[in-house]
Amino acid sequence: xxxxxxxxxSEDVRLKLFHLKEIPPPSGSAQIIMNVAADxxxxxxxxxxxxxxSPELAARILKCANSAYYGQRSQIYSVREAVIRVLxxxxxxxxxxxxxxxxxxxxxxxxxxxxxxxxxxxxTTATLAQDxxxxxxxxxxxxxxxAYTAGLIHNLGVLALLQAFPQQMEQVFTQNSSxxxxxxxxxxxxxxxxxxxxxxxxRWGLPDNLVCAITHHENPSYxxxxxxxxxxxxxxxxxxxxxxHGGVTKVMHSPYIxxxxxAQEDIEEAARRILDQxxxxxxxxxxxxxxxxx
Amino acid sequence: xKMPEIARALGDITNVFDxxxxxxxxxxxxxxxxxxxxxxxxxLNDALVALLENYAIxxxxxxxxxxxxxxxxxxxxxxxxxxQNKQHxxxxxxxxxxxxxxxxxxxxxxxxxxxxxxxxxxxxxFRNDDxxxxxxxxxxxxxxxxxxxxxxxxxxxxxxVVVMSHSEENSFNEWHQRLLILYSNFLGQILTTNRLxxxxxxxxxxxxxxLEEVLEETRHLKEHYETLAMxxxxxxxxxxRFFFAESKLALSRxxxxxxxxxxxxxxxxxxxxxxxxxxxxxGDIVLQxxxxxxxxxxxxxxxxxxxxxxxxxxVLPDTPEDGAKILAERLRVAANSLTWMRDEQxxxxxxxxxxxxxxxxxHPLPASYSQLDPRVFxxxxxxxxxxxxxxxxxxxxxRFEFKKPDFLQQ
Numbered sequence: 001x002x003x004x005x006x007x008x009x010s011e012d013v014r015l016k017l018f019h020l021k022e023i024p025p026p027s028g029s030a031q032i033i034m035n036v037a038a039d040x041x042x043x044x045x046x047x048x049x050x051x052x053x054s055p056e057l058a059a060r061i062l063k064c065a066n067s068a069y070y071g072q073r074s075q076i077y078s079v080r081e082a083v084i085r086v087l088x089x090x091x092x093x094x095x096x097x098x099x100x101x102x103x104x105x106x107x108x109x110x111x112x113x114x115x116x117x118x119x120x121x122x123x124t125t126a127t128l129a130q131d132x133x134x135x136x137x138x139x140x141x142x143x144x145x146x147a148y149t150a151g152l153i154h155n156l157g158v159l160a161l162l163q164a165f166p167q168q169m170e171q172v173f174t175q176n177s178s179x180x181x182x183x184x185x186x187x188x189x190x191x192x193x194x195x196x197x198x199x200x201x202x203r204w205g206l207p208d209n210l211v212c213a214i215t216h217h218e219n220p221s222y223x224x225x226x227x228x229x230x231x232x233x234x235x236x237x238x239x240x241x242x243x244x245h246g247g248v249t250k251v252m253h254s255p256y257i258x259x260x261x262x263a264q265e266d267i268e269e270a271a272r273r274i275l276d277q278x279x280x281x282x283x284x285x286x287x288x289x290x291x292x293x294x
Numbered sequence: 295x296k297m298p299e300i301a302r303a304l305g306d307i308t309n310v311f312d313x314x315x316x317x318x319x320x321x322x323x324x325x326x327x328x329x330x331x332x333x334x335x336x337x338l339n340d341a342l343v344a345l346l347e348n349y350a351i352x353x354x355x356x357x358x359x360x361x362x363x364x365x366x367x368x369x370x371x372x373x374x375x376x377x378q379n380k381q382h383x384x385x386x387x388x389x390x391x392x393x394x395x396x397x398x399x400x401x402x403x404x405x406x407x408x409x410x411x412x413x414x415x416x417x418x419x420f421r422n423d424d425x426x427x428x429x430x431x432x433x434x435x436x437x438x439x440x441x442x443x444x445x446x447x448x449x450x451x452x453x454x455v456v457v458m459s460h461s462e463e464n465s466f467n468e469w470h471q472r473l474l475i476l477y478s479n480f481l482g483q484i485l486t487t488n489r490l491x492x493x494x495x496x497x498x499x500x501x502x503x504x505l506e507e508v509l510e511e512t513r514h515l516k517e518h519y520e521t522l523a524m525x526x527x528x529x530x531x532x533x534x535r536f537f538f539a540e541s542k543l544a545l546s547r548x549x550x551x552x553x554x555x556x557x558x559x560x561x562x563x564x565x566x567x568x569x570x571x572x573x574x575x576x577g578d579i580v581l582q583x584x585x586x587x588x589x590x591x592x593x594x595x596x597x598x599x600x601x602x603x604x605x606x607x608x609v610l611p612d613t614p615e616d617g618a619k620i621l622a623e624r625l626r627v628a629a630n631s632l633t634w635m636r637d638e639q640x641x642x643x644x645x646x647x648x649x650x651x652x653x654x655x656x657h658p659l660p661a662s663y664s665q666l667d668p669r670v671f672x673x674x675x676x677x678x679x680x681x682x683x684x685x686x687x688x689x690x691x692x693r694f695e696f697k698k699p700d701f702l703q704q
Contacts, residue, residue: 014373015462018350021312068319068326068348098308101301205347 008165010190016164017199022063023159024103025056026115028290033057033100037093044089050096051079053288055122055153057096061087062149063204064095075207078145110166112173117244118155119289120281124240126151128270129232135266138228142209147232150213153206154233157197157214165189178241182218194218231261239267243274244282313469319348320473324480329487337488338368341481346370349473351458352465353397356446356481357405358454364405366398367454397437397459404443405455412452414444414475419463439463444474448482456481526600528578529585537599541609542672544597548611548652549668556610556618556651559679560588560625563644563691565604572636580634580643587628591621607679615651615696622647622694630692644692648683650675650699674701 025033036042036050051057058079065082066075076082083092129151130144142150162169165188172184185192198215209226216222217233224230274281323344327337338356345351355369400420408415417423420438439462446454456478458466524536532540541557548555562568562584569577581604588606592598597609608625610618629645652675682697689695 011373011461015352018352018372021309064315067315068322068344069315071322095308095311098304101297102305102308203350 008168008188008190013165013190013196014199017160017196018203020160020164020200020203022060022099023056023156023163024099025054026119026289027103029054029288030100030103032288033096037097037100042093044083047089047092047096048080048083051083051092052126052148052152053123053284055119055156056159057099058149059153059156059201059204059206060095060099061092062153062206062210064091066205066207068205077143077207077210078149080145110162110170110173112170113162114173115289116282116285117241118158120244120285121237121240122152122155123281123285124243124274125154125233125236127274128236128239131270131273132232132236132262132266135262135270136228136232137261137263140228142226142229142232146207146209147229150210150229150233151236153197153201153210154214154217154237155193155197156201157193157195160200161185161189161193161196228261235262235267239271240274243271243278313467316349317469317473317476320344320477321480323348324477324484327484329484330491332488334485334488334492335368337484338481339370341484342368342370345458345477346372349470351470352460354456354458355401356454356456357401358446358485359409359452364402364409364455366401400436400438400441401457401459404441404457408443408445408455409452412445412447414442414471416440416442416466416471418466421463437461440465442466442470442474444478446478446482446485448486453482453485529582529600531585531589531606532597532599534599534601537597537601537607537609538672540597541607542669544609544611545652545672545675546668548654552654553612554614554651554654556613556615556649557675557679558608558610558618558622558625558647558649558694559601559676559683560606560608560629560645560647561602561683561687562604562629563646563687565643568641568643572641576634576636583632583634584629584643587632588625591624591628613651614653618649618651619694619696622649622696626692626694646683646686646691647694648679648681648686649694649696650679650682651696652699675699 033050033054036047051061061079061082062076065072065086070086072086076086083089087095126148129147133142133144133147136142161172168188169185171188172181175181175184182192189196194215194217198211201211201214209229212224212226213230213233216224216230217237220231220234222230222234324341327340327344329337332340338358342354342356345354351372353369353371356367357364358367404415404417418440420441421436438459441457441459443455443457445452446456456474458470458474460466524532526533545555547553562580565577565580568580581600585598585600585606588608589598592608595611596613599607601607610621613621626645626647629643631642633640633642678697678699678701682695685697686693686695
């Protein structure tokens with residue numbers, strides 16, 4: 001680390017995020033997205049499940065669906081709802097096609113960032129959160145769909161900062177632990193990915209509980225509004241990261257697992273279900289998060 | 295067309311889609327405002343929040359016409375608003391505070407120009423816009439990179455000006471310009487409707503108050519006239535109209551509850567002589583004194599009235615024949631005991647009284663009762679009493695005569 005002061009003023013950072021309208025998906029996934037989006041006969045489920053595998057697409061679709069114009073009485077929490085109830089197949093396909101096309105022509109300098117890990121964590125956190133939402137030891141359980149979305153986009157801030165501050169983030173990701181990475185972000189940019197993601201999600205009009213989950217998921221003693229969802233996402237993210245690095249044993253020895261919101265055996269069971277398909281997930285991660293060659 | 299160009303074109307179209315979605319969302323929020331219920335300040339604030347939430351505007355304000363000036367009536371700043379909304383613990387930067395006065399000057403300047411021209415105004419690169427700097431102290435660091443205004447017009451009048459500004463240059467595109475015109479038109483309509491509603495409400499409130507006053511006055515008058523309508527002004531006794539209404543009611547009660555009912559009519563004998571000899575003023579005094587004397591004899595439930603010039607009548611509910619006769623005699627004596635002095639001579643009056651009593655009817659009522667209309671029934675009874683009174687007069691006056699209501703064939 002060379003700099004000891006943030007290189008940017010907080011105004012700069014916020015203005016940069018203020019103008020951020022979308023985050024392009026990794027160009028590696030562009031071809032897959034284009035194939036789905038350009039297919040006239042593709043069915044809705046396929047489009048929904050594709051978007052549910054991409055934090056970038058999901059955030060964009062939710063942003064659109066939560067626009068006041070569509071006049072939904074309640075906020076839209078899941079991709080499925082957004083596509084089926086609000087946007088419709090045609091608008092959805094056009095939106096993701098445009099995002100995929102644009103992403104193929106964007107230069108991405110950030111080499112240090114582990115895209116595969118990020119993608120794997122997002123999808124696995126989403127899956128775990130959805131799975132465990134039913135097992136939550138809290139009176140108010142978040143809907144499984146909401147839990148999935150929150151898990152999928154909980155690290156929206158990382159993507160946003162990569163998009164807005166690629167050079168600084170290049171430096172940030174030379175660090176080797178999540179806490180050091182966080183400190184580097186604060187040093188170089190002035191805010192961490194949680195706050196950045198929360199700002200962006202709010203700016204994009206995403207539902208409040210998703211904003212909370214993005215902003216606070218790394219705080220294991222969070223007590224405020226939507227705390228069951230926030231802590232569920234924190235827990236799921238922790239397990240997801242453990243699974244990527246070393247499997248169930250590693251997960252079970254994580255200090256975070258001593259939580260009060262889900263029973264130990266439920267966690268083990270959910271983790272095993274992920275482990276059963278971990279090779280497939282890692283393969284998908286490679287495929288969807290990689291940079292394409294065109 | 296090559297792939298990059300298609301990608302760019304699609305990207306442009308997506309941007310247009312986004313801009314349109316934001317514009318429509320802003321207008322959607324405006325259309326959702328509760329124009330009829332809210333006050334102007336809340337309305338303006340909500341309208342600005344709609345602009346800020348749906349459209350990436352850093353700062354916006356509404357200036358409203360107030361006499362000769364335009365006064366800032368609402369403003370909202372994305373940075374401060376975001377902080378207020380979600381307390382992330384970020385402090386407002388000091389630089390922004392220092393910039394405030396400069397910002398106010400710039401905004402006022404633009405508002406003046408816009409209000410005078412009545413046209414939207416745009417300065418995409420304000421820091422280099424020398425023409426628009428005139429009149430401003432430009433030594434300070436300018437906090438505004440780009441600024442956009444539009445007049446709020448309604449019915450040919452400029453109600454105010456909307457100002458959007460951004461610290462960066464070239465922040466506003468053609469969509470912002472188009473939206474702001476639409477937005478300020480909408481706002482004009484909203485303000486006008488709100489003001490009309492408010493005026494209407496005030497007028498209705500004023501009128502309602504007036505009406506209530508008139509109503510109150512009417513109620514007083516009504517009470518006054520009701521008393522007047524019941525009372526004979528000279529004697530203070532009930533008048534003929536009230537007497538008939540009241541005695542008919544008393545009769546129906548007697549019939550319904552099987553009580554006896556008596557009626558006494560009385561006339562001052564040769565009253566014309568009193569008037570002729572001592573004048574009408576004395577006649578009036580005689581009537582007043584007689585009324586008072588008669589009233590003293592009666593019970594509270596009896597209704598005494600002056601039913602003609604020198605003619606009185608009294609209804610005696612729940613009073614049988616014997617009681618009525620006793621009372622008639624006492625009334626005769628009471629009137630006869632009064633004395634008056636005129637022209638050094640004393641004079642008295644006498645009464646002729648006609649009494650009739652309806653005995654408690656049997657139950658069920660005999661056919662002869664039910665065939666009669668209660669009003670006709672009463673009139674018949676009155677005629678019987680009248681008949682009895684004339685018999686008394688014919689017999690020389692100063693007496694009572696009793697007569698049975700023989701029309702019922704009792």
